[in-house]
Amino acid sequence: MTQAKPFLAIEGVDKLFRRGAATTEVLKGIDLSVAKGEYISIIGHSGCGKSTLLNIVAGLTEASRGVVLLENKEVREPGPDRAVVFQNHSLLPWLTVYENVALGVDKVFSGRKSAAERREWVMRNLELVHMGHAKDKRPSEISGGMKQRVGIARALAMEPKVLLLDEPFGALDALTRAHLQDEVMRIQAELGTTVMMITHDVDEAVLLSDRIVMLTNGPSARIGEILDVPLARPRDRIRLAADATYLRCRQAVLKFLYERNRFVEAA
Ligand SMILES: Nc1ncnc2c1ncn2[C@@H]1O[C@H](COP(=O)(O)OP(=O)(O)OP(=O)(O)O)[C@@H](O)[C@H]1O
DSSP states (O other), rough: OOOOOEEEEEEEEEEEOOOOOOOOEEEEEEEEEEEEEEEEEOOOOOOOSSSHHHHHHHTOOOOEEEEEEEEEEOOOOTTTTTTEEEEOOOOOOOOOOHHHHHHHHHHTTTTTSHHHHHHHHHHHHHHHTTOGGGGGGGGGGGGGHHHHHHHHHHHHOOOOOOEEEESTTTTTTTHHHHHHHHHHHHHHHHOOOOOEEEOOHHHHHHHHHHHHEEESSSSSBBBBEEEEOHHHHHHHHHHHHTTTHHHHHHHHHHIIIIIIIIOOOOO
């Protein structure tokens, strides 16, 4: 019997960066399978290679060895099936909120949806992140949290197979951050999106993820441990604050980061 291929597979990925005669091996032998609809977090100390790994899955960076397969197809370049949301929003400042989302929608759906359907689809995605009311505003006229929401709407509007989040809440204040985490959990439950998210935040990783992938310190970072987070959904941050499973998961990640893989500042 042949085994079913995983939805997303990272197989034997190494990444080396060359500058002149010097070579740095950032990632070494990364193997990871992600199921459809799964929420995966990648956590590890600064500079260990988290963004590099996400960029390889996005097709923005080429692996030096190994492959990334999405539904059995090798990832070789960026594509709308893998939408990325970065820490600092990347909205075009001269376009309105609506136009920023429409840009991607028009590109992806021009042959498949009529102009009216595309307009409706842009609005549906803006409503999903509660930003329909701000559709005519420009990025400079809305808050940081609102910009991240629009970035998430723009990514989701392309109906990606995988949503790649590179510290999407990292630049936000704690309250906005908590609010947006709840929104992302709600949206993921509604749409069943597969998510790979980079974070530095242990609580964020435990609250949002089905599994937490912990990277060892670089150079030559590898997957040190993968932790299952067996918490039922929907998840309520206040109730979980005293939940034994939540606290056990949190402690496991803290131990990995601060005991077994303590951060050492490069000389
Ligand atoms: N284009 C590049 N050329 C050379 N070195 C690079 C390049 N991109 C990243 N690196 C190096 O690869 C290592 C990993 O970087 P990366 O940004 O992936 O780490 P990270 O874990 O995401 O860090 P942080 O948490 O601080 O964002 C770093 O040492 C970085 O300097």
